[in-house]
Amino acid sequence: MDTVIKKNSPAAKARPPAVEALLAEVAALDEAAVHETMLPAGCYTAPEFFAFEQAEVFSRTWICVGRVEQVAEPGDCLATEVAGEPVLVVRGGDGTIRALSAICQHRGEIIPCPEKGKALRCPLHFWTYDFEGRLAGAPRMGDAEAAQRLRKTVRLPTLRLELWHGFIFVNLDPQAAPLAPTLAKLEPLWAGYEATGLKALPPVMSDKPLPWNWKVQVENFTDAYHPEYVHIGTHDFAPSVMTGDGVRFTEMKADDNAIVRSVPMKQPDGGMTSDGWGAEAAFPAIKTLPPEQRSRITFAMLPPSLTMMFAPGTIAYTLIRPIGAAATLAGSDRVTYGGWLLPQSTLDLPDLTARCAAVSAGGQKIWAQDVPINLGMQAAKHSRFLPGGTYGPLEATLQQFNLWLLNAYRRAMAG
Numbered sequence: 001m002d003t004v005i006k007k008n009s010p011a012a013k014a015r016p017p018a019v020e021a022l023l024a025e026v027a028a029l030d031e032a033a034v035h036e037t038m039l040p041a042g043c044y045t046a047p048e049f050f051a052f053e054q055a056e057v058f059s060r061t062w063i064c065v066g067r068v069e070q071v072a073e074p075g076d077c078l079a080t081e082v083a084g085e086p087v088l089v090v091r092g093g094d095g096t097i098r099a100l101s102a103i104c105q106h107r108g109e110i111i112p113c114p115e116k117g118k119a120l121r122c123p124l125h126f127w128t129y130d131f132e133g134r135l136a137g138a139p140r141m142g143d144a145e146a147a148q149r150l151r152k153t154v155r156l157p158t159l160r161l162e163l164w165h166g167f168i169f170v171n172l173d174p175q176a177a178p179l180a181p182t183l184a185k186l187e188p189l190w191a192g193y194e195a196t197g198l199k200a201l202p203p204v205m206s207d208k209p210l211p212w213n214w215k216v217q218v219e220n221f222t223d224a225y226h227p228e229y230v231h232i233g234t235h236d237f238a239p240s241v242m243t244g245d246g247v248r249f250t251e252m253k254a255d256d257n258a259i260v261r262s263v264p265m266k267q268p269d270g271g272m273t274s275d276g277w278g279a280e281a282a283f284p285a286i287k288t289l290p291p292e293q294r295s296r297i298t299f300a301m302l303p304p305s306l307t308m309m310f311a312p313g314t315i316a317y318t319l320i321r322p323i324g325a326a327a328t329l330a331g332s333d334r335v336t337y338g339g340w341l342l343p344q345s346t347l348d349l350p351d352l353t354a355r356c357a358a359v360s361a362g363g364q365k366i367w368a369q370d371v372p373i374n375l376g377m378q379a380a381k382h383s384r385f386l387p388g389g390t391y392g393p394l395e396a397t398l399q400q401f402n403l404w405l406l407n408a409y410r411r412a413m414a415g
């Protein structure tokens with residue numbers, strides 16, 4: 001049963017003047033305009049605008065919280081957050097994965113994941129819930145009849161959950177349209193990987209926020225223009241501009257939730273090495289991939305919570321969890337460690353640990369080049385001299401992301 005999350009519901013809000021002013025600026029843009037201008041700086045810097053995004057954008061968007069491997073067996077539980085709401089993702093005795101609000105329905109304490117085999121139990125007065133969210137026990141709450149009445153009526157709100165190729169997505173909006181159709185453009189990429197019995201080594205999530213807005217994070221990821229200049233030495237193997245070849249973009253429809261580009265590699269079957277992208281990939285190329293996918297890397301941004309790189313040896317992914325206007329948690333081989341989907345044949349390699357370390361080292365060399373750039377982009381949003389922005393032919397994905405944001409903000413404005 002779907003449960004509406006009423007907190008900060010659009011109908012109940014009165015937005016701060018700073019947010020209204022920014023939304024008025026955004027509302028004045030049309031689809032052509034977002035191809036020619038950046039969104040207002042305040043969308044990246046104002047705490048009030050971030051609060052608006054949390055309450056009215058992220059809470060109506062599919063948010064990736066992890067992978068099925070993290071709740072592999074009945075009784076497994078993953079504690080996470082969606083748009084600031086504490087959420088438990090659990091696998092029940094029936095094998096079904098569910099997302100439950102972690103807010104105890106007695107007086108609102110946050111319920112943690114239990115030890116394996118135990119029920120969900122609130123730490124405050126020990127109310128317990130089963131893995132479908134039903135109240136199982138409420139000690140000292142009256143006679144047997146009162147306890148039974150509570151058990152019949154109280155349950156943890158169940159949230160919308162959708163599995164997409166093993167990724168777990170949660171949406172606080174019970175009316176949200178299904179996710180999978182909005183990711184259709186990525187479907188053709190999966191078959192060659194999934195023929196191998198792909199499994200995830202999930203990323204470690206950072207506990208120290210990156211000091212920039214989540215949009216700066218994903219813009220950096222999706223920007224095909226910058227690798228040639230920022231990533232000298234680490235990205236030359238996978239250039240956006242190459243004689244007779246180069247970056248390819250995909251069309252973006254209004255309800256698309258994937259912003260995709262691919263770049264060629266200088267040789268097939270390359271991938272991440274300890275020095276960045278190169279020919280001697282630490283994760284061996286997957287033989288069931290078609291030649292096209294063995295000679296290109298596809299970068300897919302699934303705003304606002306996931307970015308993916310489809311490479312010949314792995315799908316590497318980053319989980320993104322914004323917690324403030326200039327505070328973004330992330331987990332991946334670049335930022336922390338892990339975040340790979342790998343075939344069983346790679347997972348079985350005796351030197352897997354060393355290969356993972358090499359990929360991580362290469363990713364972190366690339367990341368070390370991005371960090372000062374992101375710091376600069378965030379700081380410049382406060383400048384009186386910030387330009388409106390100009391986009392060239394290598395920046396189609398930035399324009400597509402603007403369109404995604406414009407649509408998301410407009411949906412929020414429409415209530």
Ligand code: FES
Nearest residue numbers: 104106107122125
């Ligand atoms: S608040 Fe959870 S049992 Fe009282």
Ligand SMILES: [Fe+2]
Nearest residue numbers: 220226230370
């Ligand atoms: Fe970069």
